[in-house]
Amino acid sequence: RAWRAQVITLFPEAFPGTLGLSLTGKALKDGLWQLNTVPLRAFGEGKHRNVDDTPAGGGAGMVLRPDVMGAAIETARATQHAGAPLVYLSPRGRPFTQGMARDLATRPGITLICGRFEGLDQRVIDHFNIAEVSIGDYVLTGGEIAAQVMLDAIVRLLPGVLGNAESAEEESFSDGLLEHPQYTRPAEWQGRAIPPVLLSGNHGAVETWRRAESEKLTQERRPDLWQAHLGTED
Numbered sequence: 001r002a003w004r005a006q007v008i009t010l011f012p013e014a015f016p017g018t019l020g021l022s023l024t025g026k027a028l029k030d031g032l033w034q035l036n037t038v039p040l041r042a043f044g045e046g047k048h049r050n051v052d053d054t055p056a057g058g059g060a061g062m063v064l065r066p067d068v069m070g071a072a073i074e075t076a077r078a079t080q081h082a083g084a085p086l087v088y089l090s091p092r093g094r095p096f097t098q099g100m101a102r103d104l105a106t107r108p109g110i111t112l113i114c115g116r117f118e119g120l121d122q123r124v125i126d127h128f129n130i131a132e133v134s135i136g137d138y139v140l141t142g143g144e145i146a147a148q149v150m151l152d153a154i155v156r157l158l159p160g161v162l163g164n165a166e167s168a169e170e171e172s173f174s175d176g177l178l179e180h181p182q183y184t185r186p187a188e189w190q191g192r193a194i195p196p197v198l199l200s201g202n203h204g205a206v207e208t209w210r211r212a213e214s215e216k217l218t219q220e221r222r223p224d225l226w227q228a229h230l231g232t233e234d
């Protein structure tokens, strides 16, 4: 039973986007995961298939109607695996992390709601008890790119998607730290040499160097992660 992504969106043509390329695209073709879009427009009202209306209380912009979104959610749900979480991409949501990606990869799938305009009517969020997730502290025009960010991070963690050659085990965040710098041939470029320890063939020394670099980078760039890392050490 393949991990299943359902995406409710006004712009189904935005999918699979870059998810159709490289590792995630190959995995999609190989059936390691499935991607279904639910076109919100199809649930719109009247001849013009209206999906939005003006905000109650006034103000700028438009709000997605709860009846229209509700019908789309019911349809998405009918073709989703039981136990797949329902998530609304929203700048007000809980910040997306590698830990959340790891957890979501163990579920049967996910149903993602892409907002547009000023977002969803609050009643639809309350009625379906929808979890809100943000990909960062900035405002995008719509949820489609955010949905693709989440799906990319989750899908690469599904069993069989990454080969051994691209293991996720030593990446940034896997142990709460940022990854060490990487080098490849040529051995010297623009007068810059690869750190000699990496060419020494001494695996223990390489590991020690990588760990030290990883800790140094995390301390310098992400004091928040560094403090959390210190807290998890015994």
Ligand code: SAM
Pocket: 088, 089, 090, 091, 092, 113, 114, 115, 116, 117, 118, 119, 120, 133, 134, 135, 136, 137, 138, 139, 140, 141, 142, 143, 144, 146
């Ligand atoms: N009025 C909303 C607010 O101030 O919180 C912003 C709406 S935004 C213009 C339109 C849609 O883009 C949102 O409904 C959401 O689906 C998506 N979006 C924008 N920024 C996002 C972010 N940082 N993370 C996830 N989704 C985002």
